[in-house]
Amino acid sequence: MTKASIKQTFRLDAELVRLVAERARQRRVTRTEIVEAALASLLSADHEERLEAALTKRIDKLARGLERLEWNLDLSNEAFALFVRFWLTSTAPLPDTALPAAQATGRKRWEGFVESLSRRMEAGPKLAEELSRDVGNSFSK
Structure with missing residues (x-):
């Protein structure tokens, strides 16, 4: 028993058609199969869950990057503060004649x-x- 198919006509962007054709050639399937698979994936019930998982992964990566950035900023601030305190407490003021x-x-x-x-x-x-x-x-x- 074969699946019932209905012929449809759509207008697609030329670049999108090129990408579909290229993917079909790479996988050695028809362009119709590529478009059907893409539509099925987009319209499937778990599409939103997969999208959410991908976004969560990206957000986690960004959060780790921000944590590293925060640590580096804290390190820089502490190193600078330590240097300034050390310099201020160990450097004697100069006489006016030695200033230039x-x-x-x-x-x-x-x-x-x-x-x-x-x-x-x-x-x-x-x-x-x-x-x-x-x-x-x-x-x-």
Whole structure:
């Protein structure tokens, strides 16, 4: 017993027709079978469940990425705060006569810092990677 079929005429985008033909050729089936399978999948009762599962998977991946981003931001904030506290508590104020020389040295050091930061951001390694390595090495000793 064969399934009853009804001939229909539809207008489809040329690119979509090309994709259907390509998929049919790849799978060695007819274009009709490809279109029937796609429609059956779209109209099946579990289509929405599969779509929801795919979206949930994507959202979970985004959430993990955001958690890593949050951890890196916390690390950066803490490292910066620690540095500033250390610098403020260990650096003595300069006398007025030494200020111009200190400012010139500071400008040179700043330019070196910016250049070094640029290189690290382009090529790595990043601070988080170095800290992970350093912490791992300190536990293995």
